[in-house]
Amino acid sequence: MTYDAIVIGSGLGGLSAGAHLAANGRRVLVCEQYDVAGGCSQTFRRKREWQFDVGLHYVGGVHTGDIGSVLRGLGLDGRLQWNEMDPDGFDTLRFPRHEIRVPKGWDRYTDRIAAAFPAEEQQVRRCLGTLEAIGGQLRRAGVPKSKLDYLRYPLRAPSVVAWGMRPLADLFDHHHLSQEARAVIGAQSGDYATPPSRTPVALHAGLIDHYLDEGAYYLHGGGQMLAAHLLDVIHTHGGRVRTRAHVEEIVVREGRVRGVRLKGGEQLEAGVVVSTADIKQTFLALLDPSAVSPRFRERVAGFRMATPLFCVYLGLDRDLRGAMPNTNYWCHPTYDAEDAYARAAAGELALDPTVYLTSATVKDPGCTRHAPAGCSTLELMTWATPSPEAWGVDPGSLPSGYSRGERYRERKALVAERMIDVAEEVLGDVRGHIRWQEAATPLTQTRYTLSTDGSSYGIELATDQTGPRRPSPRTPIGGLYLAGASARRGHGIVGALMGGRDAAAEVLGRDLAHEVARGAVFADIDRLTAGGPDFDPLAACRRLQDKSARAPRRRAAVAA
Template identity: 30%
Template sequence: MFIMSYDAVVMGAGLGGLCAAFELSKNGIKTLLLEQHNLPGGFASSFVRGRFEFEPSLHEIPDPATTKDIRSVIRYLKDDAELDIDFLEIPEAYRVILTEKNLNVRVPFGWDNLIDVIADNVPGSREPLENYRDLCIEVQAAFGYLNNHQDDLSYLKLLREHGNFIRTGSYTAEEVADALKIPQAAKDILYPYWCYLGVPMERVSFSLWASMLNAYMSHSAAIPTLRSHEISSAFIHAIEAQGGECRMNSRVDKILTENGEVRGVRLSSGEEISCPNVVCNSSPTRVYSSLISPSSDIPKMAHQNVNSRIHGFSLAVVYLGLDIDHKSLGLEDYSYFIAPHMDTEELYEASHDYKSENIMQASVCLNVGNPGCSPPGTCILSMTVGQSDGSWDKILPVDYFEAKKVIADIMINQFESATGVDLRSHIEEIEVATPQTFARYTGAWNGLVYGYEPEPWDGIIPRVLGKEKENYFKGLVFCGGYSYRAHGYSSSILSGKAAAEDILSSRGDKS
C-alpha cells in the first residue's frame, strides 16, 4: 500500500539524478530524490585521509567557448541553474609522456596552441590538423543544434548546415584521422583524452570524440574549488530550496509497474511510494535484470537491448598525500598522461589485467590547479587507470589487499620512471580504490564508472534516433553515464536536464 505520493521520484543522487531533481522541482513538479548512500554525488564526492581531502574521480570539466548552439556545463551550473559553486581554471590541457617513443610534450588549451605544438614536433602536420579542427568544431555545433532544437528539429537544415556531421556519423575516430592523413606522430600528441571515453580510437564514435575534444580545445577546463562534492551539495541545497525532497540512506529495491506504466517504487525498508514518473540514475542492465516488478512486465526487447551493449570501464585510482609541496617535488603540471605508447587498442586490452604494466595512467596534481587544496608544504597526486568490466572478479578476498598493492606499485613506478620525480620518499597518506571500491560506495553496476561503450553503432546519434523505441515503460527515463548522452561529468549533468525535460514534455508543462 502506498504511503506517500509524488509526481516524480529520482532514483540515485549522482550528477544526472541531482540535475534531474533540480530541473523538476524548479518547474513545480513534486519531486522526491532517493539515494542509497549517506551522501549525494555518487562519484562526485570527496573523502578524507589524515590531513588530505581527496577528489574521487573528477579530473576537470571542459569549458568550451560559448556559441549560438554551444553552452558549457559550467555556464549552465553558474548562470542558468545559479548554483553556488566556485570554479578554478586549469592552467594547461595536459602533459603527455610516451616512454617507448621518447615523447614528452606539454599541451596548452586552445586549438591554435594545440596545432602549433603538434606542428613543431611533427613537421607537415599543420594542414591536416587544421582540417581536423574544423571538422571537430562542426560536429560539436551539430550536437548543439540537436540539443537546442528537439521540438522543432529540421533534418534538412541539419544536413545543409552540418553535412559533415551526418557523413562522419558512422565512422570511428581512427578512420576519420586516417582519412584526413593525420600522421601517427601527431596522433601520439592528439589522442591522450581517449581514456576519458574508455574505448580505443579504432572503435570509438568519431562524433563523440570530436565533440569532447572540441569541448576541451576550444577554450579551457575548470575544477570546483571544494572538489566535486561542491557541485553535489549545491544541487541538494537548490532542490530543497525549490520544495523538492531529498532522502539519503534510502535504497530503491523495486520499480513498480503495471500494464507497461510506472506506478511507484519500493524501498529496501519495505516502504512503497506512488509516482507516475521515475528518473533512474542507474544502469539499464541493473534495472531490467533485477529492479522491475513484476519482472513479467519486462519486454523481451529490453533484455536484448541491454545484453547487446558493451559495458565500459571501471577504474583503479591511487591517491597520494605527499609531505612536500608540488614545486619542490618537481610536479609542474596539473594533468599527466603517461604510457609506453599510443596504441590505444593495446592500452585498452591491458585494462583486462590488473597486473599489466602496458597501461596509460591519467594523473592529476590537484595543487597545480588549486593551490589551497592541501595543507601548506604538502600536495595531492591522484593516478588513474581504466579497468575493464570483470577484471577484478577472480581476485579472492584473501588476495585483495595484495592486488591493490600490485597496481599501486605499477602506477607509482611508471610515474616516477617517466617524470624523474621521487614520490615514495614523500608518501604521507595512500589510498587505493578498485572496481570493488566503487561498487561498494556507489552501488554502480559491477563498480563501473563509465556507461555503455560508445562505438559508432551505439554512439550518440544511434542512441538519439532509437530513444523513443527504447522507452519500454511509460514514465521511466534514464540519466547518467548510461543515457543517450554517454558518460562523463558534463554528459551526466546534461542527461539529468534532458530527462527532466522529457517528463515535463510528457505532462505538457515544459517551461
Template identity: 30%
Template sequence: MTREAETKYLNKVCWPFDRSDCLSSAGFSQDKIPPNLDALVIGSGVGGLTVAAALAKAGKKVLVLEQHDQAGGSCHTFQEHGFEFDVGLHYVGQMHEGGMLRVIMDQLTEGQLQWNLLGPQYDSIKIGHKVYRLHAGKAEFPDTLKKQFPGEEEAIEKFVALMKTAVRHVPLVAVLKMMPQWLALLLVKSGLLHWFSPVFRLAESSHQEVISRLTSNKDLQTIFSYLFYGVPPNDSSFMINALLIHHYKRGAWYPRGGSSEIAFHMIPVIERAGGRVLVRASVSRILLTNGRATGVAIQRKEGEVCINAPIIISDAGIFNTYNRLLPPEIKAVPEVASLLSRLQHGMGCFLAFVGLRGTSEELGLKSTNLWIYPENDLNGLMEKFWSLEWEEICEDLPLMFITFPSGKDPTYQQRHPGRSCMTLLTMAPYKWFSEWSGQTPRHRGDEYHSRKMKLAQHMVERAIQEFPQLEGKIEYMEAATPVSNEYYLRAPLGSMYGAEQNCSRYQCDIISRTRAQTSVQGLYLTGQDVFSSGVAGAVHGGLICACAVLNRILYIDLMMLKKRIKRRKQLRCC
C-alpha cells in the same frame, strides 16, 4: 567586494570542515519524505541531481534517493588521514563565462558554484620518451600542435575543422532523442538524417578511420585519440572523441572546494522547492501498477518501505534499471531486448589515491595532467591490455593517467594544511577482481588487498619516475578497483562511464532509442546513458530528461539566457 560577497567568499575558501557532509549526507528515514511528490529520482549522480534541480526550478517537488552515504555519484569526495580525494571528476571544460555548460551549471547551482581556471597547459601526453603539450585557446590549441608537428599543419587544420563541425551540429543529436520516437526512427530508416547534418555520419564513423585519412603520423594520431575511456580508436565514435578534445580547447576548470561542491550547491535548489536528497536509501525495485511506474521500494532492516510518485526517474544506468529494478517481463519486451543487446558494459578502472607530505607549491605540483603511453599504437596497446592476465599487468602497464587535485584547487591548502594529493588511473577489466564481487569493503580479505596494492605500488613507482621530488613524501595510499565502483556507485561490472562508448552505441537508430522516455509509462532515464560520458554528458542527459518530463525544450530558454549573458559581457567590454 561587498560585505555579503566577502562573506560568501570566506565561507567558500576558509570553511574548516568538510562542508559536503552538511547537505549531501542526510540519511533516509520515512519522516523525511516530503508529501505530495511530483517526481522521484533514483541515484544522485550528476545526471540525477541535474534533472532534479531542473524540475525544482520549474516548481516541482522532487525526492532524490541515493544508496551510498554521500550524494554526488562519481563527483563525491572522501577523506582519509587528513587527505581529501576526488573519485571521478578530474577537470571540466567549457566553463568560460557565457559558455553553454557554464550557463547550465550556474542555473543548476544558482551561481554559487565557483570554478578555478587551470593553467594554460592543461594536459601533457607522453608517448614513449616524447612529451607533447596541449595549450588552451582557440588559436593556441592548433598553433602549439603545429609547432610540435611540423609538416602536419594541414592535418591539424582539418581535424580542428571537423571538431567544429561536430560541436556545431551535436545539438541535433539531442533533438533526435527529444523528438517523438516514431519520427526519429522514420528519419533513421529513410536515410534523411545524413542529408540534414554531417554529425550523424561522424557519430557512426570509427575515430581511427577518420584520423587515418588526415595523417599517417602515429604520434599525431595518438594525440587526436589520447583521452582514453576504455574503447580503442578502431571502435570509438569520431564524434565522441572530437567532442571530448574540443571540450578542453578553451581551457580546463576544477570546482573550487573540490568535486563534492557540485552536489553541495545543487541540493539547496532541490530543497527550496520542497524536495529532499536522502542517502543510505537503496532502491530495490520500481513499483508498477497496471504497467505504469508508480513508485519505488527501499529495502530496510525493518522491512520494505514503499514511496509513491507520479514520475520515476532512474539515474542508476540503463542496465541496472532494466536488469535489477524492473521485473523480467519488461526486459523481455522486444523493443527493450533489442536495445539492450546492442549495448555493452563499459570498461572498469583502477585508481590509486596517494597522500603527500608538503604543499603543492613545496612539492612543485602543477595543475597539468599527464597521460602516459609507452608507444603510439593505441589500438595495439588496448588489445594487448585486454589480453593480459593480472600477473602480467604489474610488469607492463600499458597506459596511465596522473593528476594532482591539490594543485588544481586553491582552497586545498586552507582545508588540508601542509598536505597534497595525487591520483593515478588506469583501465582495469572486471575479471581481475570479479571473485570479490558482492563483498563489502575492508572485508574482502588479504589476497584482495595484496593484489590491489601491488598494482597501486607499481603505478606509484611509475609516477615517481616522472616526478622524482615525490620520493619519500608519501604518507598515505589507497586503491579502488572495479568492484569498488560496483559497491559504492552500483556501476555494473565496475564500468567507468556506464554503457560502452563504442561505435555501436552511436549508430543513429541506437542514438534515437537511448532516450529519456522508456517503454514503461511514467518511467524515465537520466545521466550518461541518455547522452554521453563524463560530467558534461551526464548534465545533458539530465536536461534531456527534464525536457521530456516537463514537455518543454529547456535548451531554448538556456540559449536565450546565453545570448543575454553575451550581450552583457559585450557591454562591459565597451
C-alpha cells in the same frame, strides 16, 4: 507519501534531474543508496587531513558551454568558483618520444601537434581541421529534437553528418596518419575510455572541443561542491534527497510506473520515476522481467559497459605546486592506442599502464581542505579490467566482503606500485613523501555506486552505442525516464548534468535548454542557502536518511 517524481540515484545525473523538476514546481524525492549524496562527484576525506576527488578532475564549458547553461538555469552560475588550469598546457601528453602541452584554443593546439610531426604536418592539420569543424558544429547546432531540426541538421552540421558516427580510427586512416600521430591526437581517450576503433569521431571532437574552446577548469572545493549546490536547489524548492534509500524495485502496474520499493520494504508512490542507475541495473535488476518485452531486455543485456578505472590516492608531505604546472599528465608507455583496452577486455591487469596524473592541491591552491599546509594530494588513474578473477576475487564474495582478501590486496598494490613508478618519472621522489595511500578498483566503484562492471562511464560510448543507438530519456514504460551516464548524453560531468536536464524536460514536456538559452532561471535564487566561507559540501550531502524535512529548518537557521 506520494511524490510527483522519484529519482533513483544522487549522482550529478540524478541531482540535475531532481533540481530541474523541483525548481519547476514538482514534488521530488531523490533516493540514494549510499550514505553520501553525489555519486561519482563525491569527495572523501581521510584522517581529517586529506580530501580526494572521485570523479571530477577537470571539465570544460563551465561558462559559455553546457555546464554553464545548466548552472545558469538553476541560478547556480555565480555560486560556484571555477579555477582555470594552465591555459598554456592544461593537459600534458607524455609518450616515449613526445611531450606536448595542450593549450587552450584550437589554433595553438593544432600548431603544437603539427609541429611535433613535421613529416606529416599537412595530414595532421587536415585531420585536426575536421575535428575542429565537428566540435564547433556540435556546439552551435545542439541536439536535434524536432523533425524539422533533423531535416536542417545536414546544413547546420555537415561535418558531423559526414564523420560524426564513424570511428576515430577511420578518420586517422583517411588522413594517412602515422601510429605516433594517432596516439598523440587520441591521447585523452581515458576521458571516455573507448579505443579509437570504436570511438565515434563526434565524441572525441566534442570532448577536446569542450576543453579547447573555453579552457579546462577545476571546481574550487572539489566535485562535492557541485552536488551540494544541486541538492540545495532541491531542498529549497520543497524536494528531498534521502541517503541510505536503496531502491530495490521500480513498481509498475498496467504498463505505468507507480513508485518504488526500498530495501527494507518501504513503498513510495510516484507517477514518475527517473532512473540514473545504469541501464542494466534499471531494466535487468530493478524491474520485473514482465515490465518490458523479452526483445528489449535482450537489447539491454547486449550493451557493453565502458572500460572502468583504477585509481590511486596519495597524500604527500611535499608541496607539488613548485614541482608541476597546473596540468594533468597523460603518461603513455607506448603509441599503441588499442592495446590497453584490448587487454582490459581480455581480463588482464595493467602492469604497464597509461597513467593520468592530477593534483587537486595544484589545481585549487586556495582550498585548505585538500591537504595540510605544505602537503599535497596526488590522484593517479588508469583503465582496468572489471574481471573479479583478475583482481584475485571470487565473484561469489561480491558485492562486499572481498576487500580484505590477501590476493586482492596484493594485486591492487602491484598495479599501484607501477603507477607510482610512472609518477616518479614525472615528479621525482614521490614514495619518500607518501603519508597516505589507498587505491580503488572497479570492484570498489561497484560497491559504492552499484554500477555494472565497475564502470563510471555507463555503457561504452562506442559507434554502435551512441546517438540514436543510445537509450533516450523516454522508455517503453509510461512514467519511467532515464538519465545518468548510460543515457543518451553519456557520461562525464557534462553528460550527467545535461542528461538530468533532458529527463526533466521530457517529464515536464518542455524544452528547458531552449528556455535557458532565452534567459530563463528556474530556481528562486534568493532562497538558495548553500555557500559562504565555512560551507562544507560534504557535511551538507552526508547522512540525509533522517526523514524530517531539512529544507525549512535550514532556511529558518539562515533567517535567524
